[in-house]
Amino acid sequence: KKDMYFGILDKIVHNTGKNKLEVLNSLINDNIKEEKFITIFSKDKLNNYEVEEIEDLLSNYEIEIIYGGQLLQDFLISAEWMDKKMKIAVVTDSTSDIPENIAKKNKINVVPLNLHVENKTYLDNIDISADELYKMLPFSNVVPTTSAPSAGTFIEVYEKLLKSYDQIISIHISSKLSLTHDSAVNAAKEINKKKKLVEVVNSETASMALGLTAMIVADTINKKHINIDEAKELSKNLSERSTFLGMVPSLKYLVRGGRIGKAKGFVGSLLKFKPILTMEDGEAHPSVRVR
Helix, strand or coil: CCCCEEEEECCEEEEEECCHHHHHHHHHHHHCCCCEEEEEEECCCCCHHHHHHHHHHCCCCEEEEEECCCCCCCEEEEEEECCHHHCEEEEEEHHHCCCHHHHHHCCEEEECCEEEECCEEEEECCCECHHHHHHHHHHCCCCCEEECCCHHHHHHHHHHHCCCCCEEEEEECCCCCCCHHHHHHHHHHHHCCCCCCEEEEECCCCHHHHHHHHHHHHHHHHHHCCCHHHHHHHHHHHHHHCCCEEECCCCHHHHHCCCCHHHHHHHHHHCCCEEEEEEECCEEEEEEEEC
Protein backbone atom coordinates (compact mmCIF):
# COMPACT_ATOMS: atom_id res chain seq x y z
CA LYS A 1 0.00 0.00 0.00
CA LYS A 2 1.32 3.45 -0.92
CA ASP A 3 2.91 5.44 1.93
CA MET A 4 2.64 2.43 4.24
CA TYR A 5 5.68 0.98 6.05
CA PHE A 6 6.03 -2.60 7.25
CA GLY A 7 8.04 -3.93 10.17
CA ILE A 8 9.15 -7.44 9.16
CA LEU A 9 10.97 -9.93 11.38
CA ASP A 10 11.77 -13.47 10.23
CA LYS A 11 9.58 -12.96 7.13
CA ILE A 12 6.57 -12.09 9.30
CA VAL A 13 4.91 -8.64 9.29
CA HIS A 14 4.83 -7.53 12.93
CA ASN A 15 3.56 -3.97 12.58
CA THR A 16 2.65 -1.34 9.99
CA GLY A 17 2.26 2.43 9.88
CA LYS A 18 2.71 5.59 7.88
CA ASN A 19 5.68 6.83 9.91
CA LYS A 20 8.75 4.68 9.23
CA LEU A 21 10.53 5.75 12.42
CA GLU A 22 7.55 4.74 14.57
CA VAL A 23 7.40 1.39 12.77
CA LEU A 24 11.13 0.94 13.45
CA ASN A 25 10.63 1.82 17.12
CA SER A 26 7.72 -0.63 17.56
CA LEU A 27 9.53 -3.44 15.79
CA ILE A 28 12.57 -3.16 18.06
CA ASN A 29 10.83 -2.47 21.37
CA ASP A 30 8.22 -5.21 20.83
CA ASN A 31 10.71 -7.91 19.87
CA ILE A 32 14.00 -7.14 21.60
CA LYS A 33 13.47 -7.58 25.31
CA GLU A 34 17.06 -7.72 26.52
CA GLU A 35 19.66 -4.95 26.42
CA LYS A 36 21.23 -4.93 22.98
CA PHE A 37 23.53 -2.98 20.72
CA ILE A 38 21.41 -1.98 17.72
CA THR A 39 22.98 -1.37 14.31
CA ILE A 40 20.62 0.30 11.84
CA PHE A 41 21.55 0.08 8.16
CA SER A 42 19.72 2.92 6.41
CA LYS A 43 19.19 2.97 2.66
CA ASP A 44 19.11 6.78 2.56
CA LYS A 45 21.06 9.44 4.44
CA LEU A 46 19.05 10.60 7.48
CA ASN A 47 18.88 14.26 8.43
CA ASN A 48 19.78 15.46 11.92
CA TYR A 49 16.13 15.55 12.99
CA GLU A 50 15.60 11.92 11.99
CA VAL A 51 18.77 10.81 13.78
CA GLU A 52 17.72 12.63 16.97
CA GLU A 53 14.23 11.12 16.73
CA ILE A 54 15.67 7.61 16.42
CA GLU A 55 17.95 8.23 19.42
CA ASP A 56 14.96 9.47 21.45
CA LEU A 57 12.71 6.56 20.43
CA LEU A 58 15.41 3.99 21.16
CA SER A 59 17.02 5.68 24.16
CA ASN A 60 17.27 2.35 26.03
CA TYR A 61 19.68 0.93 23.47
CA GLU A 62 23.17 1.64 22.21
CA ILE A 63 22.69 2.63 18.55
CA GLU A 64 24.92 2.83 15.49
CA ILE A 65 23.59 4.02 12.11
CA ILE A 66 25.32 2.88 8.89
CA TYR A 67 24.30 4.14 5.47
CA GLY A 68 23.96 2.15 2.26
CA GLY A 69 24.25 -1.52 1.43
CA GLN A 70 20.64 -2.56 0.86
CA LEU A 71 18.51 -1.91 -2.20
CA LEU A 72 14.93 -2.58 -1.10
CA GLN A 73 14.38 -2.01 2.61
CA ASP A 74 14.52 1.45 4.19
CA PHE A 75 16.20 -0.08 7.24
CA LEU A 76 17.95 -3.32 8.07
CA ILE A 77 18.51 -4.04 11.76
CA SER A 78 21.23 -6.00 13.53
CA ALA A 79 20.95 -6.63 17.29
CA GLU A 80 23.86 -7.83 19.43
CA TRP A 81 24.28 -8.57 23.12
CA MET A 82 25.83 -5.75 25.10
CA ASP A 83 28.66 -6.42 27.55
CA LYS A 84 26.85 -5.32 30.71
CA LYS A 85 29.98 -4.00 32.40
CA MET A 86 30.09 -1.24 29.78
CA LYS A 87 26.70 0.19 30.72
CA ILE A 88 27.64 3.15 32.93
CA ALA A 89 25.46 6.26 33.17
CA VAL A 90 26.92 9.71 33.86
CA VAL A 91 25.10 12.12 36.18
CA THR A 92 26.02 15.69 37.09
CA ASP A 93 24.17 18.77 38.33
CA SER A 94 23.06 22.01 36.71
CA THR A 95 26.01 23.99 38.08
CA SER A 96 28.04 22.21 35.36
CA ASP A 97 26.53 24.66 32.82
CA ILE A 98 26.48 21.97 30.10
CA PRO A 99 24.19 23.16 27.27
CA GLU A 100 21.09 20.99 26.96
CA ASN A 101 21.89 19.78 23.42
CA ILE A 102 25.43 18.72 24.41
CA ALA A 103 24.20 16.90 27.53
CA LYS A 104 21.66 15.07 25.41
CA LYS A 105 24.22 14.17 22.72
CA ASN A 106 26.64 12.80 25.33
CA LYS A 107 23.87 11.10 27.34
CA ILE A 108 24.72 13.09 30.46
CA ASN A 109 21.92 13.27 33.01
CA VAL A 110 21.76 16.73 34.61
CA VAL A 111 20.01 17.11 37.98
CA PRO A 112 18.81 20.70 38.53
CA LEU A 113 19.43 22.72 41.68
CA ASN A 114 16.58 24.74 43.19
CA LEU A 115 16.59 28.53 42.75
CA HIS A 116 14.59 30.55 45.28
CA VAL A 117 13.61 34.04 44.15
CA GLU A 118 11.43 35.85 46.68
CA ASN A 119 8.42 33.54 47.14
CA LYS A 120 9.00 31.35 44.10
CA THR A 121 11.14 28.26 43.56
CA TYR A 122 12.51 27.38 40.14
CA LEU A 123 14.40 24.38 38.79
CA ASP A 124 17.72 25.63 37.44
CA ASN A 125 17.84 25.72 33.63
CA ILE A 126 14.41 24.08 33.43
CA ASP A 127 12.00 26.66 34.84
CA ILE A 128 14.41 29.57 34.51
CA SER A 129 17.61 30.25 32.55
CA ALA A 130 20.73 31.99 33.86
CA ASP A 131 20.05 35.03 31.66
CA GLU A 132 16.51 35.32 33.03
CA LEU A 133 17.80 35.13 36.60
CA TYR A 134 20.45 37.81 36.01
CA LYS A 135 17.80 40.17 34.66
CA MET A 136 15.74 39.68 37.82
CA LEU A 137 18.58 40.39 40.27
CA PRO A 138 18.51 44.22 40.24
CA PHE A 139 14.75 44.26 40.82
CA SER A 140 14.53 41.59 43.51
CA ASN A 141 13.87 42.75 47.07
CA VAL A 142 15.37 39.53 48.42
CA VAL A 143 18.69 38.08 47.28
CA PRO A 144 18.01 34.87 45.34
CA THR A 145 19.35 31.71 46.95
CA THR A 146 19.92 28.14 45.85
CA SER A 147 19.33 24.80 47.51
CA ALA A 148 20.59 21.37 46.64
CA PRO A 149 18.40 18.69 45.07
CA SER A 150 17.11 16.38 47.79
CA ALA A 151 18.43 12.88 48.31
CA GLY A 152 14.97 11.72 47.22
CA THR A 153 15.40 13.49 43.89
CA PHE A 154 18.72 11.73 43.32
CA ILE A 155 17.21 8.38 44.30
CA GLU A 156 14.51 8.84 41.66
CA VAL A 157 17.12 9.70 39.01
CA TYR A 158 19.35 6.77 39.95
CA GLU A 159 16.51 4.23 40.07
CA LYS A 160 15.26 5.31 36.66
CA LEU A 161 18.74 5.07 35.12
CA LEU A 162 19.42 1.66 36.65
CA LYS A 163 16.57 0.25 34.59
CA SER A 164 18.78 0.79 31.53
CA TYR A 165 22.29 0.93 33.01
CA ASP A 166 24.28 -1.26 35.37
CA GLN A 167 26.22 1.42 37.23
CA ILE A 168 26.25 5.20 37.64
CA ILE A 169 29.02 7.72 38.15
CA SER A 170 27.67 10.93 39.67
CA ILE A 171 30.02 13.94 39.40
CA HIS A 172 29.14 17.13 41.29
CA ILE A 173 29.98 20.67 42.30
CA SER A 174 32.44 21.14 45.16
CA SER A 175 30.96 20.03 48.48
CA LYS A 176 32.23 23.32 49.97
CA LEU A 177 30.02 25.33 47.62
CA SER A 178 26.81 23.31 47.78
CA LEU A 179 25.13 20.44 49.62
CA THR A 180 24.44 18.81 46.24
CA HIS A 181 27.33 16.37 46.65
CA ASP A 182 26.08 15.39 50.12
CA SER A 183 22.57 14.74 48.78
CA ALA A 184 24.02 12.53 46.05
CA VAL A 185 26.11 10.64 48.63
CA ASN A 186 23.07 10.03 50.85
CA ALA A 187 21.07 8.80 47.84
CA ALA A 188 23.91 6.51 46.78
CA LYS A 189 24.06 4.98 50.28
CA GLU A 190 20.39 4.04 49.94
CA ILE A 191 20.83 2.62 46.44
CA ASN A 192 24.05 0.77 47.35
CA LYS A 193 22.64 -1.11 50.37
CA LYS A 194 22.63 -4.47 48.58
CA LYS A 195 25.17 -3.86 45.83
CA LYS A 196 27.40 -0.93 44.92
CA LEU A 197 25.81 0.61 41.85
CA VAL A 198 26.48 4.34 42.27
CA GLU A 199 29.83 6.09 42.63
CA VAL A 200 29.74 9.76 43.68
CA VAL A 201 32.64 12.12 42.91
CA ASN A 202 33.29 15.50 44.54
CA SER A 203 34.84 17.54 41.69
CA GLU A 204 35.94 20.36 44.03
CA THR A 205 35.13 22.78 41.21
CA ALA A 206 32.11 24.23 39.41
CA SER A 207 30.69 25.56 36.15
CA MET A 208 32.29 24.34 32.92
CA ALA A 209 35.33 22.99 34.78
CA LEU A 210 32.81 20.50 36.19
CA GLY A 211 30.95 20.31 32.88
CA LEU A 212 34.05 19.41 30.87
CA THR A 213 34.94 16.73 33.38
CA ALA A 214 31.51 15.12 32.98
CA MET A 215 31.68 15.42 29.18
CA ILE A 216 35.13 13.81 28.90
CA VAL A 217 34.17 11.00 31.28
CA ALA A 218 30.98 10.30 29.30
CA ASP A 219 32.89 10.33 26.00
CA THR A 220 35.59 8.00 27.37
CA ILE A 221 33.01 5.55 28.73
CA ASN A 222 31.30 5.50 25.33
CA LYS A 223 34.45 5.10 23.21
CA LYS A 224 36.82 3.10 25.41
CA HIS A 225 34.27 1.24 27.56
CA ILE A 226 36.15 1.92 30.80
CA ASN A 227 34.80 0.46 34.03
CA ILE A 228 33.38 2.37 36.99
CA ASP A 229 36.67 2.50 38.92
CA GLU A 230 38.49 3.86 35.87
CA ALA A 231 35.72 6.42 35.35
CA LYS A 232 36.05 7.54 38.98
CA GLU A 233 39.84 7.86 38.69
CA LEU A 234 39.50 9.79 35.42
CA SER A 235 36.98 12.16 37.05
CA LYS A 236 39.30 12.94 39.92
CA ASN A 237 42.30 13.36 37.61
CA LEU A 238 40.43 15.75 35.32
CA SER A 239 39.12 17.78 38.27
CA GLU A 240 42.60 18.14 39.75
CA ARG A 241 44.02 19.28 36.41
CA SER A 242 41.22 21.72 35.59
CA THR A 243 41.42 25.44 36.28
CA PHE A 244 38.35 27.53 36.96
CA LEU A 245 38.41 31.24 36.16
CA GLY A 246 35.35 33.45 36.36
CA MET A 247 34.71 37.16 36.42
CA VAL A 248 31.66 38.79 37.96
CA PRO A 249 30.73 42.51 37.96
CA SER A 250 30.36 42.46 41.72
CA LEU A 251 30.94 40.12 44.66
CA LYS A 252 27.77 41.39 46.32
CA TYR A 253 25.54 38.43 45.48
CA LEU A 254 28.26 35.82 46.07
CA VAL A 255 28.98 37.31 49.49
CA ARG A 256 25.31 37.30 50.48
CA GLY A 257 24.91 33.77 49.18
CA GLY A 258 27.90 32.53 51.18
CA ARG A 259 29.82 31.31 48.12
CA ILE A 260 33.12 33.15 48.69
CA GLY A 261 34.69 31.01 51.41
CA LYS A 262 37.91 32.41 52.83
CA ALA A 263 37.81 35.25 50.31
CA LYS A 264 35.36 37.08 52.57
CA GLY A 265 38.34 38.77 54.16
CA PHE A 266 38.99 40.54 50.88
CA VAL A 267 35.44 41.76 50.40
CA GLY A 268 35.94 45.28 51.69
CA SER A 269 38.68 46.07 49.21
CA LEU A 270 37.26 44.03 46.34
CA LEU A 271 33.79 45.51 46.15
CA LYS A 272 35.21 48.38 44.11
CA PHE A 273 36.72 45.98 41.58
CA LYS A 274 35.59 43.35 39.10
CA PRO A 275 37.24 40.29 40.60
CA ILE A 276 38.46 37.26 38.67
CA LEU A 277 37.74 34.21 40.78
CA THR A 278 39.43 30.84 40.85
CA MET A 279 38.95 27.63 42.83
CA GLU A 280 41.33 26.53 45.57
CA ASP A 281 40.61 23.47 47.71
CA GLY A 282 37.02 23.51 46.55
CA GLU A 283 36.37 27.16 47.50
CA ALA A 284 36.12 30.37 45.48
CA HIS A 285 39.03 32.78 45.89
CA PRO A 286 39.97 36.04 44.16
CA SER A 287 42.77 35.52 41.66
CA VAL A 288 43.06 38.90 39.94
CA ARG A 289 41.39 42.25 40.53
CA VAL A 290 40.34 44.29 37.50
CA ARG A 291 39.21 47.88 37.72
